[in-house]
Amino acid sequence: MTIHDVARVAGVSHQTVSNVLNGRNRVGAAARQRVHAAIDELGYRRHAGAASLRTRRAGRLAYPLGPAERGPSNTILLEYLQALTAAAARHGQHLVLTEDDPAGALRLVRAGEVDGVVLTNVVAGDPRVTVLAAAGVPFACFGRTGPDRPQCWVDVDNQAGTVAITERLVARGHRRIAFLGYAPQGGWDVEREAGYRAAMGSARLTPRVSxxxxxxxxxxxxxxxxxxxxxxxxxxxxxxDVLAAAVCAAATLRGLELTAAPAEAGALAVTGFDGSVVGRLLAPALTTVAIPLAEIAERVIRRVLAEIDGPTDGPGEVLAPEILAGATG
Amino acid sequence: MTIHDVARVAGVSHQTVSNVLNGRNRVGAAARQRVHAAIDELGYRRHAGAASLRTRRAGRLAYPLGPAERGPSNTILLEYLQALTAAAARHGQHLVLTEDDPAGALRLVRAGEVDGVVLTNVVAGDPRVTVLAAAGVPFACFGRTGPDRPQCWVDVDNQAGTVAITERLVARGHRRIAFLGYAPQGGWDVEREAGYRAAMGSARLTPRVSxxxxxxxxxxxxxxxxxxxxxxxxxxxxxxDVLAAAVCAAATLRGLELTAAPAEAGALAVTGFDGSVVGRLLAPALTTVAIPLAEIAERVIRRVLAEIDGPTDGPGEVLAPEILAGATG
Incomplete structure (x- = not known):
């Protein structure tokens, strides 16, 4: 049984079969599916080790998954992991989970077990970036690496998100608009506050920040x-969204109605950020800034594959967030 | 540079280095750490494909991660994934994420990319179990496979959990104790309700179930x-815990105090199940039944490695849950 048998049953060239098997990003979805169906039908079994000796590509990417990422505020990580798994599959790649230790990921790259590393929750000056860059390991990040670092990152435009949602409230007639964020854990917290301040400044309103x-x-x-x-x-x-849910609960407890438009008294508008399952579970539905996880996942996979082909000097990519209009703002 | 150099620097035999590199489960933590340190120091790079040609073992396990698993009730999955990653690392293994399609996992096994499959959220008669068992693929499950299926599973004793927490409330003097669960999504829902009913029956109290x-x-x-x-x-x-959080919020909204002991009026005791981040975020802290995720992860990894060594006819393993005593029950 050879890839020629698979090619015959799938009705494609043996080069196409080889491209699918070796995770090369050149085969259309329909052809890829026919090749997979033929492999299943024939029970074809390629030895991965033998194949990777030829291609020098593992077709795998390391994903360091740390205890830090189980924090209560990280309600989108599971969805992001699923988006990343799906994006990797579209490019013939798989994610390998490692503990959140760059040395572990480095070891996997050196052993030829993975071709590159995908990082999440990256902050400016992230030590993981330092280690991987120094070792010459291909990687790409969700989150900004900071200046004077490799710019192989994709991120959401946090500032644009809070600008847009604050402007939305101003347009509805709100004047006393407060901002509640977290003490900065990463650049995203700074950017979200900055977006709010910018929109309040443009509207000549006084900011109030906690x-x-x-x-x-x-x-x-x-x-x-x-x-x-x-x-x-x-x-x-x-x-x-977690902070927004806490504000909604506290408002309801005080008998305040959750509404989008300003009311005389006894009403409050609340907006979130993330587009997470937390906001989707609230009633009334939360108005929030949604992070485009599927698009970020797709771009991160493309970026790391480009780095594997050879270091790029491409700039970081900032994606626009989307406002999910609920009933609260 | 050979494994003999690594062995010399680590102060171990080359067989020990080989055992570490090939993911064999025979090397103590200290020796493993010395080998990893030596590999890092020397920058030793083994080719994974070449190695796996010799051992016929990939040292990897597939983990199908499906969209179903991002459901709002699945607040423990991310923590379980981290526990599983850590348990796999202790046995020299890595998890490879796949989309939640048994054909995809099967293909990885056939291609020699993984040695076995780890399943989560398994229910009786799970079609993934049918496919993997029919293909003779080694696998192990978190969740029960059901009778007349391979018994390579580990689970928490759900029934014992609700028995214990109901008995705890009875011992505190509660008599009107209701149960709020989900319409059965899996055996766990049935077992949790059964545990409550059993404890109420033993105490000669009338059950009330939603x-x-x-x-x-x-x-x-x-x-x-x-x-x-x-x-x-x-x-x-x-x-x-998600249901418990909803009950706590509704009780607070009605001015009911959340307390463990029964009070004349204006108070309610509430207990959860999971031991998830949701319960840990509540104030007052939720009393809940914690699922021993780290222990389940360790056993699931051991079970799948045993299956890879050759099919076992071992029975399923049921682990005792632990009551996390908060202030609400």
Whole structure:
């Protein structure tokens, strides 16, 4: 049984079979499917080791999955992993999970087990980027690497997201609009606050910002100060769906109605950021800034494959977020 | 540079280096660490394909990750994935993510890319089990395969969990204890309800059970019926932390205090199931039944490695859950 048998049954050239088997990004979806069907039908079994000796490509990418990523605010990571798995499959690649230690990923690359590394939750000056870049390992990131670092990253335009959602509230007639974010864990927190401040400045409105620590009771206290203090805002822009859910719960507890438009009293508009399952579970549905996870996953896979073909000097890619219009803002 | 150089620097035999490199489960943690340090120091690079041609072992396991697993109720999957990644690493293995299609996992096994498959959210009669068993592929499951199926599974004792937590509430003096679960998505839902019914029966108390559909507004309606109807229960045992969080929110909204012991009026005890991040975020802290994810992950990895060495006829393994004592029950 050879790839010529597979090619005959699939009705394609043996080169096409070889391209599919070796994870090369040149075969259309229909042909790829016919090749897979023929492999299944014939029970063809290629030895991966033998094949990778010829191509010097594993067709695999390491994904460091760390305990840090199970944080309560990281409600989109599971969906992102699924998007990344699907994007990798479209390019004939698979993700290999490793513990969140760049040395472990490096070892996999050196052993020929993976061809490159995919990083998530990357922050400026990320030590993982330092280690991988120094070792000359191909990688690509979801999250910005920072200046004077390799620019092999894809990210959402966080600032544009909070600009757009703040402008949306201004257009609805809100004037007392507060921002509730996290004390900066990464550039995204800074950018989300900056977007809010920019939109408030353009509208000649006074910003009011709280950025509590995500751990501990600070967030609950900040929410109580916002809702119970004098001159309660009519709208709260938040930096995450989890924060927005907490504001919604606190508002409901106080008998405030959750509505998009400003009302005399007894009402509040609330917006989130992420487009996560948390916001989708709320009632009324949360208005939020959705991160385009599928598109980010596709671009990250393309970027790391390009790096594997040879170092690129391409710039980072910033993708526009999308407002998911719910009933709360 | 050969493995003899690595062995010399690590101060171990070349057989030990070979065992580490080939993912064999015979090397102690200290020796493994010395070998990895030596590999890093020397920059030793073994070709994985060449090595796997000799051993016929990839040292990798497929993990099908499906869109179904991003459901709102699946708050423990990310933590389980991390536990599984760590357990695999302890045995010199890596997980390869695949889309949730058994044909895809099968193809990886046939291509020699992985040695076996790890399944999660397995239900009785699971079609993935049928496909893998028919193909003679080594696999192991988190979740029960059902009778007349291979018994290569590990699971938590769901029934023992709700028995223990219901008995705990009875011992505190609660008599009107309701159960709120999900309409069965898998055996776990049935077992959790059965545990509650068994404990209520032993205590000669009348069970009151609601099992709404997890999607849509049924759960919110069931909670309203429980809290607003005549003879409100003094305690609610739930089948998941997400349901428990919803009951806690609804109770707080109605001005009910969340307390463990029964009170005259205006108080409610609530318990969860999972031990997930959801329960840890609540205030007061949720009393819940924790699933021992790290132990399940370790056993699942051992089981699949045993299957790879040759089919076993071992029985399924049921692990005891642990009650996480919070302030709500």
């Amino acid at each position: 950025t509590p620590d995500p751990e501990g009771p600070q967030a609950a206290r900040a929410i109580a100060r916002l809702l119970d203090g004098a001159r309660r805002p009519t709208a709260v822009v938040t930096g995450s | 099992t709404p559909d997890p999607e849509g507004p049924q759960a919110a309606r069931a909670i309203a019926r429980l809290l607003d109807g005549a003879r409100r229960p003094t305690a609610v045992v739930t089948g998941s």
